[in-house]
Each structure stands twice: as structure tokens, then as C-alpha cells.
Amino acid sequence: MLAETMTVVYERPETLLPVVSHYCPGCSHGIIHRLVAEVIDELGVREQTIGVASVGCSVFSYNYLDYDFAQAPHGRAPAMATGIKRYRPNHVVFTYQGDGDLASIGAAEIIHAAARGENITVIFVNNAVFGMTGGQMAPTTLPHMKTTSSPQGRDVATMGFPIRVSEMLATLDGPAYIVRRAVSDPATINRTKKAIRTAFQAQLHGLGFSMVEILAACPINWDMQPEDALQHIKNAMIPYYPLGDYKVIDAVKALA
Amino acid sequence: MRGTIRIDANRCKGCELCVGICPKKVIGIADTFTPKGYRPAILVDPDGQCTGCLLCSTICPDVAITVYREAVSRTPAQKHAAAA
Numbered sequence: 001m002l003a004e005t006m007t008v009v010y011e012r013p014e015t016l017l018p019v020v021s022h023y024c025p026g027c028s029h030g031i032i033h034r035l036v037a038e039v040i041d042e043l044g045v046r047e048q049t050i051g052v053a054s055v056g057c058s059v060f061s062y063n064y065l066d067y068d069f070a071q072a073p074h075g076r077a078p079a080m081a082t083g084i085k086r087y088r089p090n091h092v093v094f095t096y097q098g099d100g101d102l103a104s105i106g107a108a109e110i111i112h113a114a115a116r117g118e119n120i121t122v123i124f125v126n127n128a129v130f131g132m133t134g135g136q137m138a139p140t141t142l143p144h145m146k147t148t149s150s151p152q153g154r155d156v157a158t159m160g161f162p163i164r165v166s167e168m169l170a171t172l173d174g175p176a177y178i179v180r181r182a183v184s185d186p187a188t189i190n191r192t193k194k195a196i197r198t199a200f201q202a203q204l205h206g207l208g209f210s211m212v213e214i215l216a217a218c219p220i221n222w223d224m225q226p227e228d229a230l231q232h233i234k235n236a237m238i239p240y241y242p243l244g245d246y247k248v249i250d251a252v253k254a255l256a
Numbered sequence: 257m258r259g260t261i262r263i264d265a266n267r268c269k270g271c272e273l274c275v276g277i278c279p280k281k282v283i284g285i286a287d288t289f290t291p292k293g294y295r296p297a298i299l300v301d302p303d304g305q306c307t308g309c310l311l312c313s314t315i316c317p318d319v320a321i322t323v324y325r326e327a328v329s330r331t332p333a334q335k336h337a338a339a340a
Contacts, residue, residue: 005326005327006258006259006260006324006325006326006327007324007325007327008322008323008324009259009308009310009323009324009325010310010313010321010322010323011322011323012319012322013319016319020266020267020292020318021318023317023318024269025269025270025271025294025317026269026271026273026317027317028317029317030316030317030318030319031315031316031317034319185277185315186277186310186311186314186315189314189315190314219271225272226271226272226273226317227272227273227276230273
């Protein structure tokens with residue numbers, strides 16, 4: 001079937017290790033790991049890159065992404081990345097955090113890292129639940145959304161409203177680049193990759209704090225088929241968390 | 257344009273996202289199991305309909321798909337016509 005005249009047009013990126021991930025079938029982490037690996041490969045900064053893994057399902061990103069990695073306590077990845085970046089300013093430092101990490105226990109760290117305009121890149125994966133511990137309600141859980149700790153649905157009268165992290169951080173003067181993207185279909189995935197590339201380029205040019213929020217699916221904890229979960233991003237997540245560029249300073253615009 | 261894909265069955269977790277996204281409907285699910293206990297996706301393309309469009313490899317969460325495309329060799333005149 002594979003003719004000799006055929007050439008490879010897509011293969012696994014070099015810095016994504018050839019192992020089987022622990023993620024559930026249809027989990028968006030695999031897609032986002034791949035996008036990060038592709039961007040780092042294309043920018044040619046593999047040897048300078050240091051990642052900071054957070055707590056949650058994505059803690060094992062250090063088993064899949066072939067860079068130097070540190071593992072931060074729950075929510076403290078931006079603080080750890082700050083230290084690494086200040087000590088090694090010529091390295092590319094990024095954190096890979098979920099919403100159960102960044103928006104809840106790590107809210108203080110992310111706000112102050114953004115306010116200081118630390119020259120780091122944050123990959124923020126928002127799937128609206130705590131995935132690793134079994135799908136409990138997170139700060140980003142949608143109103144009326146059923147989770148294992150809100151079985152009747154999130155009642156905003158008693159449980160509060162979800163936090164729109166990108167909009168909140170965009171009000172600060174520190175950040176250089178804050179956008180929200182999704183991985184619900186190939187078109188949005190390609191746009192997400194472009195945003196991740198811009199975020200890393202902003203850091204390489206020393207422009208300051210960059211964050212890409214990515215709306216992702218957690219089919220197991222949402223109790224959906226993988227394909228339905230991607231539809232759910234479009235039908236339920238995007239209306240509450242609109243995609244867009246929330247803060248792009250002129251120096252970042254000039255990079256594109 | 258002709259293309260084809262190779263699916264690494266050991267990495268596939270049978271999430272079926274590629275099955276749904278394939279515009280030519282040439283990806284199916286195997287009857288066999290992987291070592292992890294999933295039924296992996298397989299290419300069922302007896303008529304060579306795959307174009308190597310990259311949609312399956314873009315949506316695959318486990319980066320299990322390698323995509324190939326027929327290298328197009330054109331004469332200079334054909335290249336000129338294609339560019340026009």
C-alpha cells in the first residue's frame with residue numbers, strides 16, 4: 001500500500017518521546033503535548049527548554065516531553081518557573097498546568113507571576129474539572145454542570161461562579177500575551193499551535209509573561225464519548241469562555 | 257492526490273476521533289485488541305481513496321498516525337500551468 005514514491009507529510013515530533021501515554025482515550029492533553037513538542041522542535045530550542053510540571057493528570061508531562069523538567073507543588077508552577085527563569089534567563093521556561101491546579105490552589109501564583117510580567121510561558125489546559133482525582137468540581141466548572149462533587153449540577157447560588165482566568169489576567173499591566181484557544185477540531189487545533197508558537201516567541205524576545213488558555217476535553221469525567229466531548233467544547237465551553245486574544249502588546253503583534 | 261496513513265496500533269487507544277473526522281471514511285476499528293486492551297483504528301482503503309489530508313493526524317490525541325503523500329513530479333510546463 002505504501003508506495004516508494006510516497007513521502008512523509010506528518011510524523012511524531014522528535015521531542016515527544018515514543019511512549020504510550022497514561023491519558024484516557026480521547027483526552028486533549030495528548031493533542032496539546034504534541035503541539036508544544038512541535039513548536040519547540042520548529043523553534044529549535046530543545047536544549048534550552050526547561051518545563052515545569054504541575055499537579056494533576058499533566059504531572060506526567062515530564063515522561064512524554066523530552067526536555068529538562070522540574071515538578072512543582074500543587075499550583076506553584078509559576079513560582080518555580082520564576083526562580084528557574086531568573087537564574088537561567090537564556091533558557092526557555094514554560095509551565096504546563098490544568099485548571100484544577102492553576103485556577104484554584106495556584107490562583108495566587110499565576111496572578112502575581114502575570115502581574116510581575118515574568119518572562120515565562122504558561123500553557124493552561126482548561127477542561128472544567130479536576131481530572132486526576134476523579135472529576136470533582138473545579139473553579140472553572142460551568143454553571144449547572146454535573147461533576148462527582150456537584151451531582152445536582154453546579155448551583156452558582158451556593159458554589160459561586162466560574163473564573164474566566166484569561167479575562168482576569170488581561171486586566172493586569174504585566175502580561176505581554178494572553179489568549180484563549182480550543183482543541184475541538186483540526187481548525188482550532190491549528191490556531192492553538194500558532195498561539196503556542198507566538199507565546200514562546202514572545203518569551204524568546206524577552207517581552208514578558210505569555211499564557212495560552214486551551215479549552216480541552218475530559219471525556220471520561222464528562223461521561224461522554226470522545227467525539228461528543230469535542231462537540232461539548234463547542235456547544236457549552238466556548239459560549240462561557242469565548243475564544244480570543246485578550247491581551248497582545250504591540251511588541252508581540254510585531255512578531256507575527 | 258494519493259496518500260496513505262500508518263497507525264501505530266500499540267499507541268492507539270481506540271477513541272475513534274479519526275474515524276469520525278475522516279472525510280473519505282476509510283478508517284475503521286479493528287476486531288483485535290492492543291496490549292492495553294483497546295481496539296485500535298485501522299486503515300480500510302482498498303480503493304486508495306486516502307488523500308493524506310492530515311485531519312486524522314491532527315485530531316489524534318495519541319499521535320499514533322503517520323501520514324504519507326504521493327510526491328508529485330511535474331514537468332516545468334505543468335508547474336507553470338499549475339501556478340497560473
